Amino acid sequence: MLRRALLVAAVMWPCLCHAGIFDETEDLEGKTIVYAGEFEELSCPISGKYDCLTWPSNLMRTKREDICFSTNLYSCRLSCKGFIAVGKDGKTSVYLMESLGNDLKKGTFERYKCPSMF
DSSP, X not given: OHHHHHHHHHHHHHHHHTTTTTOOGGGGTTOEEEEXXXXXXXXXXXXXXXXXXXXXXXXXXXXXXXXXXXXXXXXXXXXXXXXXXXXXXXOEEEEEEOSSSSOEEEEOOEEEOOOOOO
């Protein structure tokens, strides 16, 4: 029993030490937050209204405003929370909270016109 507990502790210790290692909260300092809230992932509708081969990868939309964008982050499945922030250089970035834990991940932001889904 003691051997099993030591094995579990040895396996879990590296995971606990690295918690928060990918958190990019400090990167928000000095930036202007233009949106804070929920995001939803938009999939290409099957209705044939759009060419799904040219559909942007990881297209997302803000829930309260009609802001659509593509990002290089893939941690948001269906719905997640985060921020859109603009730096002093005018560059826009998106920060998404991971589903497990409270870490923020910084991603690219490429704005798109929001598609009509119906």
